[in-house]
Amino acid sequence: MAIAVLTHKPLSYFSRRLLEEANKEGVNCQIVDFKNTVILIKDGKISLKAFENGVKVILSRPKTTLNSLMLYAMFLTKTLEEEGFYVLNSFQGYLNTLDKVITYRNLSLNKIPIPDSVISPSGRMFDEMNPPFFLKPTYGSRGRGIMFIEDFRDLSFAEGRSVWIAQSSVREENWDLRVVVLGGRVIAVMKRTSEKPVTNISQGGVGSFFEANEEVKELAIKASNALKCEFAGIDISIKGGNAFILDVNSQPDFKGVEESLKINIARELIRHVCSEANRN
Ligand SMILES: Nc1ncnc2c1ncn2[C@@H]1O[C@H](COP(=O)(O)OP(=O)(O)O)[C@@H](O)[C@H]1O
Ligand SMILES: [Mg+2]
Structure with missing residues (x-):
């Protein structure tokens, strides 16, 4: 082979x-x-x-x-x-997750919960979002360019050639989860803890073992199946006892998971x- x-x-x-x-x-x-x-x-x-x-x-x-x-x-x-x-x-998997707008649309079409989001090329359109909320570029990774908007402020910088996603915060504490799915199976669940709004390991988040319940595992598997990503790194946050998908990475890095959890991905x-x- x-x-x-x-x-x-x-x-x-x-x-x-x-x-x-x-x-x-x-x-x-x-x-x-x-x-x-x-x-x-x-x-x-x-x-x-x-x-x-x-x-x-x-x-x-x-x-x-x-x-x-x-x-x-x-x-x-x-x-x-x-x-x-x-x-x-698969090509289709990459297409289904090309950027966050496409990913969120496909998740929603498959009735997979994501946080409420407003997507627009114009900062003026985010009026109806109540802070605190996340403002993220539609194409990005590793937490880059993500802002946590805590009070109403001038979002006119978001006016122009790029598109932004304003998304309600679905975090109650200082952590969320990275779930790694391979071939319809959860092979790792990492809790990422950070004092910053973004928990990405590359932004200083600290990884640790987490015993996920079946609901979380099933949600991750459902997302990877729906988006046709045989291998996926899925970011999940929990609020009010409900799990939401924040992000589906069709090309996940796994340094953080291997080093923190000692799992040989x-x-x-x-x-x-x-x-x-x-x-x-
Ligand atoms: N709606 C949200 N509620 C709570 N935390 C969020 C939300 N959106 C993003 N985050 C935090 O920001 C991090 C990065 O956001 P994400 O959508 O995963 O983008 P990236 O592709 O940059 O990783 C998430 O892992 C999470 O810690
Ligand atoms: Mg992410």
Whole structure:
């Protein structure tokens, strides 16, 4: 069995850990930078030059800054699926979670609870939100650009070319959860605690073990199934005894989970994709 990791960051923690665990499992693993791939369209036929022969499984990580490189990487992911490779996550999974507006829309269509949200390119449209609320860019990750609005203030900076999501706060204490789902199974639940409004580990949040109840686990699995993300990092917060989805990451990093919980996510991923590829 040979697998390839297609990535914009060949030296990232994800790439390094996948390579390390694949070696331990005796699985041939290539790390391929999207920059070193080619799509050929000749006489109306589409083909690719991406990796060496023998690869059956591709762990694709097409998302990056919103630009033409990302669109190219998305199209490459789609083409690989059409060529019969087993690709994780699927193109459809990435499409369903392309940005937070699309993600929230798809969650809501599937009756999966998210906090009440107002989405607009105009700061003037957030009048009806009662502080405190979160103001987030529609395309972002790792808590970057997120503001916690505690009192009414001038939101005219949000007037312009980008789109914002004003979202009611569904936090009662200083923590929320990151749930990692793989192949319809919850493989890790991490409590993230922080004194800041955002609990992302990259923003200083501290990870610890959390014994999640069935409701939380089922919600995470439902979200990953609905969005067709076989592998997903799902942020969940609880208010008034009800769990809400804050964020679905179709391309989750797992350094925080591996380091805080001592769970070997990279090995789980390698084992999962190999057994799925052998089944098909
Ligand atoms: N509606 C909300 N209620 C409570 N906390 C929130 C809310 N929205 C975001 N947060 C906090 O901000 C963090 C980052 O928001 P998130 O939507 O996950 O964006 P990102 O893609 O940047 O991780 C969340 O993990 C959570 O700690
Ligand atoms: Mg998040």
